[in-house]
Amino acid sequence: MNAQFSISRRRRLLSALAALIFVPSLALAALKIDITQGNVEPLPIAVLDFAGDGSVGQDLASVITADLERSGLFRPVDREAFIERNIGVNVRPRFGEWRVINALALVTGRAVQHSDGRLLVEFRLWDVVAEEQMAGLQFFTTPENWRRIGHLVADAIYERLTGETGYFDTRIVYVSESGAKNNRVKKLAIMDQDGFAQSELTRGNALALTPRFSPTAQEITYLSFYRNKPRVYLLNIETGQQEVVGDFPGMTFAPRFSPDGQKIIMSLERNGNSNIYTMDLRTRETRRLTSSLAIDTAPCYAPDGSQVVFESDRMGSQQLYVMEADGSNVRRISYGEGRYATPVWSPRGDLIAFTKTLNGRFLIGVMKTDGRGERILTEGYHNEGPAWSPNGRVIAFFREGRGADQGPTLWTVDVTGYNERPIATPGWASDPAWSPLIR
Amino acid sequence: MFAQTEEHSMGQSTKSKILISMAVAGLTLAGCASTTEPASTSTSTAVSSASTSSSAQYLVQNVGDRVFFQTDQSNLDGSARATLRNQAQWLSQNNSVNLVIEGHADERGTREYNLALGARRANAVRDFLISEGVNGSRLQTISYGKERPVSLCSEEACWSKNRRAVATIR
Numbered sequence: 001m002n003a004q005f006s007i008s009r010r011r012r013l014l015s016a017l018a019a020l021i022f023v024p025s026l027a028l029a030a031l032k033i034d035i036t037q038g039n040v041e042p043l044p045i046a047v048l049d050f051a052g053d054g055s056v057g058q059d060l061a062s063v064i065t066a067d068l069e070r071s072g073l074f075r076p077v078d079r080e081a082f083i084e085r086n087i088g089v090n091v092r093p094r095f096g097e098w099r100v101i102n103a104l105a106l107v108t109g110r111a112v113q114h115s116d117g118r119l120l121v122e123f124r125l126w127d128v129v130a131e132e133q134m135a136g137l138q139f140f141t142t143p144e145n146w147r148r149i150g151h152l153v154a155d156a157i158y159e160r161l162t163g164e165t166g167y168f169d170t171r172i173v174y175v176s177e178s179g180a181k182n183n184r185v186k187k188l189a190i191m192d193q194d195g196f197a198q199s200e201l202t203r204g205n206a207l208a209l210t211p212r213f214s215p216t217a218q219e220i221t222y223l224s225f226y227r228n229k230p231r232v233y234l235l236n237i238e239t240g241q242q243e244v245v246g247d248f249p250g251m252t253f254a255p256r257f258s259p260d261g262q263k264i265i266m267s268l269e270r271n272g273n274s275n276i277y278t279m280d281l282r283t284r285e286t287r288r289l290t291s292s293l294a295i296d297t298a299p300c301y302a303p304d305g306s307q308v309v310f311e312s313d314r315m316g317s318q319q320l321y322v323m324e325a326d327g328s329n330v331r332r333i334s335y336g337e338g339r340y341a342t343p344v345w346s347p348r349g350d351l352i353a354f355t356k357t358l359n360g361r362f363l364i365g366v367m368k369t370d371g372r373g374e375r376i377l378t379e380g381y382h383n384e385g386p387a388w389s390p391n392g393r394v395i396a397f398f399r400e401g402r403g404a405d406q407g408p409t410l411w412t413v414d415v416t417g418y419n420e421r422p423i424a425t426p427g428w429a430s431d432p433a434w435s436p437l438i439r
Numbered sequence: 440m441f442a443q444t445e446e447h448s449m450g451q452s453t454k455s456k457i458l459i460s461m462a463v464a465g466l467t468l469a470g471c472a473s474t475t476e477p478a479s480t481s482t483s484t485a486v487s488s489a490s491t492s493s494s495a496q497y498l499v500q501n502v503g504d505r506v507f508f509q510t511d512q513s514n515l516d517g518s519a520r521a522t523l524r525n526q527a528q529w530l531s532q533n534n535s536v537n538l539v540i541e542g543h544a545d546e547r548g549t550r551e552y553n554l555a556l557g558a559r560r561a562n563a564v565r566d567f568l569i570s571e572g573v574n575g576s577r578l579q580t581i582s583y584g585k586e587r588p589v590s591l592c593s594e595e596a597c598w599s600k601n602r603r604a605v606a607t608i609r
Binding site for chain 2: 403
């Protein structure tokens, strides 16, 4: 065997994110997906069941295949067409056979129980045409974390073939809804981005709305109607501990973290007016950023923390405004037809996603941060609440059905407007927020 | 699972926090009962004679517990003002009664805006009652935004009933 294909056996005992074993290729790999074009032709990829003990190898291949397929950038080759089915991770594939079934990329791997009880997962990504390895990684983890390893492998493949950061190893927090439309029970729930690993974070005895992740993904800030006092709370996902944010005399709502995680930005309502405030989580110091007689709400920081986008009806109808982080230099950025709400700054800093109301319909769109270049990504009876994937490529939102027996469902759409997909949830679901990427 | 994650949560827990358990059992939304529709007028006389004039039932059936708004608006029309004058008079006759004014919006708006709009509506009612001589300390407000509709169709006929401010006895 060529030394190039030997996988490093070096272990990292403290981290499950084990040794990166990129084998730098001398020839520039031709295989690459250009994702800037929107409706790209999906790349045909074959993902073999990973070799090894039990069914985990097959399960891993399923998770990886589903992640890649849902991105819209990959077309998994029909498994029935596979000729070689059992390729060890250290074996060079017979590329000619994969070219025959039109696979351009091939993923092989192995998942075995290590002597210390942990699961060892290795994989290789092959360029079938150039006949060379593009990526190889190994991971150690506790066996129950196999699904997360599948997402990490899918991220590695996505990153190698698109040049973009992956987003499969992420979670989505949302509002799980049940019961009749006039008395909905609304709980916070969390899941992997593919809809698996569902769990509830609150019990449903108080209305829970608009959850948002902290930059570390360890905490959620959200609105709870606990004891019939709508207030912004912090919830630690690991411990379940909660605290109310600040001691304000009126309703606090529409919270988000600052990019450094030190502040919460939110609206405070007093005597019917809603203005934007921040509270420093360490010093408890509060600061008022807007002073209008209007509804100023849905504030969201730019990723560098220097500016804030928010919505206001100060000029008559809901529109989007940007201000400096200290509240100065407020300027309106939305000038299109209709009303604009729920602005969210992209993690890349280049775009702002929004909900737009036009002629009785609700649309999700993006615009540049100065308001130019508006593009609508989806539209219908009711679409609301865009949330960015951490790599800024995908937007999650919720869609409401029409009528008494309908409810909201979660969807994703590519920032290009293509590849709209539902996210399967156990019940009605709204207010999605995407976790940051924690590596 | 990952060392990185565990380290961080330890860091977070060192912050001083006022911890509040949300797991208190038996909490209900006090406003729910008030969202039922008024009973039909044929039974109201018999019922009201049986209930005291300071009861919730009397407020709903004889005074009028709710007013309605145009889309995105919080101003009070003539009908709303008449209802609120009844409420103010009733409050002056029942000094032990304190009210929570619940502001609501229809489903045709975004969540955060509707919460703010419901608050604006509840405060418009509160301000009017104060202008009619009611002591402001007897009037609390809360907004439910679009979270608690009473009419469930996705038509203007229902939306117009959901754009409301409802007085409930505290």
